Each structure stands twice: as C-alpha cells, then as structure tokens.
Amino acid sequence: ARAALRVFREEPEIRLRLDGHRDLLSRELGDCSTSAIFKVILGGEEEALRAAERLLSEGWFVPAMRPPTVPRGTSRLRITLSAGHTAEEVEGLVGALRAHGLI
Secondary structure, three states: OHHHHHHHHHOHHHHHHHHHHHHHHHHHHOOOOOOOEEEEEEEOHHHHHHHHHHHHHOOOOOOEEOOOOOOOOOEEEEEEOOOOOOHHHHHHHHHHHHHOOOO
C-alpha cells in the first residue's frame, strides 16, 4: 500500500494516462463512469459469451459476466482499463466493439 501511495504521489502521469483512457471509453460508451471498469450489457448469457469469444479471437480480453454474478437478463462484457494500456489500444477496442455491433 505504501508503494502504491508513493507511485500515486511521485508519478502522476500514470494516473493521468488512466484518466484519459477512462474519459475516451466513457465518451464512446455513453457511460459517465468514474471507474476504470466498464460494462456493455448484452442481456442473454449466450450472447455475452459469443461476444467475448469473438473479441478474444481478435486479441481482446473482455470477459463475459453472467448469472449468478449478475442478475439474469443482464449478462454483459466487462472492460477493465489500466494505465498500462495505450490510447491506441483503447481506440482499437472501441473499433472492435463497433465492428461487432456491441456499441
């Protein structure tokens, strides 16, 4: 925890990079999240699983969340951003989501 606080204080560019990624994805998804975790609700379990598999086959790790983790009928994709991602990667993910009709 101390090391994390040190990085937070001494390397603000890491937090700013993540904030930029979050802002970009927020705009694209129409989600005003203050978190680096986003959801794309698809509804059915099979639909979420198929979408996750298609994305994974293209190199995008976006797991499906389904019951009992989420309520029935609200299965979704879970996107978790990190400062380790590049802006190009976030933009590429947005493109992949669009290409599959997920956003």
